[in-house]
Amino acid sequence: MTARLEGKTAIVTGAGSGMGEAISRLFAREGAAVALVDMSDSGERVAQEIRDAGGTAQFWTMNVTDESRIEQVFAEVVERFGALNILINNAGIAGPVEPTDKVDFADWEKVFKVNAGGPFLCTKHAIPHMRNTPGQKSIVNMSSIYAIIGNADVPVYHATKAAVRTMTKTDAITYAAEGIRFNAILPGTILTPMNIEKARQTPGYIEQMKSEHPLGTIGEPDDVAYAMLFLASDESKFTTGSELVIDGGYTAQ
Numbered sequence: 001m002t003a004r005l006e007g008k009t010a011i012v013t014g015a016g017s018g019m020g021e022a023i024s025r026l027f028a029r030e031g032a033a034v035a036l037v038d039m040s041d042s043g044e045r046v047a048q049e050i051r052d053a054g055g056t057a058q059f060w061t062m063n064v065t066d067e068s069r070i071e072q073v074f075a076e077v078v079e080r081f082g083a084l085n086i087l088i089n090n091a092g093i094a095g096p097v098e099p100t101d102k103v104d105f106a107d108w109e110k111v112f113k114v115n116a117g118g119p120f121l122c123t124k125h126a127i128p129h130m131r132n133t134p135g136q137k138s139i140v141n142m143s144s145i146y147a148i149i150g151n152a153d154v155p156v157y158h159a160t161k162a163a164v165r166t167m168t169k170t171d172a173i174t175y176a177a178e179g180i181r182f183n184a185i186l187p188g189t190i191l192t193p194m195n196i197e198k199a200r201q202t203p204g205y206i207e208q209m210k211s212e213h214p215l216g217t218i219g220e221p222d223d224v225a226y227a228m229l230f231l232a233s234d235e236s237k238f239t240t241g242s243e244l245v246i247d248g249g250y251t252a253q
Contacts, residue, residue: 003031004233009081009133011035011074013064013122014091016042018192019142022221023088023228028055030229032086035077037062039091056081064091064118067125074125084129086232087139089119089164094194095156108156115160116167123171130180140231141168143184145247161186165243172241181240183231188247190219214249 010027014020015036024046028034033056036043043059050057058080060073078084095111096103119141130137144161151158165184172182189195189209195218199205209218227244230236245251 003029004229004235005086006031008085008232009033009035009077009083010086010088010232011037011077011084011122011126012088012090013037013062013118015059016040016046018194019187019190019221019224020088020090021046022225023090024057025050025055026222026225026229027086027232028053028057030233032232033057033081035060035073035081037064037073037091039063064122065113067121070121071125074122074129078129083133084126085133085135085137087122087126087130088228088232089122089139089141091118092142092160093157094154095160097154099152100155103156111156112160112163115157116163119164119167123167127175127180131178136234136237137180138232138236139171139180139182140228141165141182141184143168143186143243145186145188145245145251147184147186148243148245149251168243169241176240181231181236183236183239183241184243185224185227185231186243186245186247187224188213188219188245188250190221190224190246192221212250213247214253217248219246219248 010032012024015024016038024034024036028050036047036059047057047059062073092115096107141164143165146158147162147165168182168184
C-alpha cells in the first residue's frame, strides 16, 4: 500500500513539540520528506528520532517573524529535497490572558506578528517554490475554534486565529488557478504543552474541559495530525478554502 505522502516534501513550523511534532512524525511515517522548523532546538531531537525510525527529516532553526531567515530556510529545503509540496503553518504563541482594556499594545503586536504574520510570511515565500513543483500543492493553516465563537480568554490569540481563518479563504481563491490549495484546521482543547502548563497553573482545568466537550474528553495532538494528513494529501484534491473543526463536538452545542 502506497504511503499517503510518498514523494512529497513538507515544511512544518513549530515542529519541536505538541501538534507540530505529531504532524511531523505522522507525515514522515506516510512517506514525506519533512523539514521541521522551530525556534527551539527540540526540533532536532524530533528530526533525529524520525530518521532513526527510517523516515526522512531535517531540522532548521527558524523564527516565523524573520522574513530573511524564512526565505533562506525555504530555499535550503528545496535545495535539499528538490521540491515543496506542503506547508503546515502551525507555529504560534498564546499571548496575554488579560481582557482587551488591560492588554499592552506591544503585546498585542507581538502575538499578531507571530500568529498571523508568521503564516503570511511563510506562505509568501512558499508560493514561488510551489509554482516550480509539479502536482498537488497544499498549505494548511492552524486556526482555532475561537475563530468562529467567542470566549473571554486570551482575546488577542483568538483574534489572530480569526485572521488566519480569513487569510486561508482569501488565499484559497487567489491561488486556486495555480493548483495551490489552502485549508485551515480549527482545533478545540488539545493536550499540548501549552495546555498542560495551563492545567498545572489552574487546578481542575482538564476535568472542566472534558466535561464541556460532548465526547467527554479533550483532544490529543494526533487527532489534529490526522486531519492535517488528509488536507495535505492528494485525497483532498477537491478541497480548498475549507475549515476542519477538531473539537469533540464543543462548537456543535
